[in-house]
Amino acid sequence: MTRANDLMRIRDLLQRRRRAILSTSEGAQRELSALKDSDRDPEYEEQAQAELADYTLSSLMETQRREVMLIDAALRRMDTGVFGECVDCGADITIERLEAMPFAIRCEEDATSHELEMRGGHAQSIPTL
Ligand SMILES: [Zn+2]
Known part of the structure; x- marks a missing residue:
């Protein structure tokens, strides 16, 4: 496949x-x-x-x-x-993730940090290189 x-x-x-x-x-x-x-x-x-x-x-x-x-x-x-592309980093979102959440627009990693930001958490944003 x-x-x-x-x-x-x-x-x-x-x-x-x-x-x-x-x-x-x-x-x-x-x-x-x-x-x-x-x-x-x-x-x-x-x-x-x-x-x-x-x-x-x-x-x-x-x-x-x-x-x-x-x-x-x-x-x-x-x-x-x-x-299937992460809107933040452009990486391919895994098929497993898309099958579970077809509306996902972020990879797991970015979805987690995005969620933390949305919750007003104190996640340090590390600049990606
Ligand atoms: Zn990403």
Whole structure:
């Protein structure tokens, strides 16, 4: 297996995942509008249930929307040929890491130091040569 083949496989997985998310959220939206449009007696229980479903679905959809955005960004990086390259040091991110985290844009080392910086940790930044 070459790295190019591995990347193609990850691309395929991302595209399949994207389609799955989109069809799931379409189904959820249909279910939700069916629930809202049902002209049964507007009893409290049902209303509460519909509201709960609404809330659950919208937060679910928010999560899915974010994931689709991440997938789109990863696919765009693949199109421009920079997918799998660390944005900090330009090194190839290992396939193992990409398979576990296809949205990773940094190698493990840089991701760790980036995270420390984001947390306001006191990581000394050592200038890379
Ligand atoms: Zn790096």
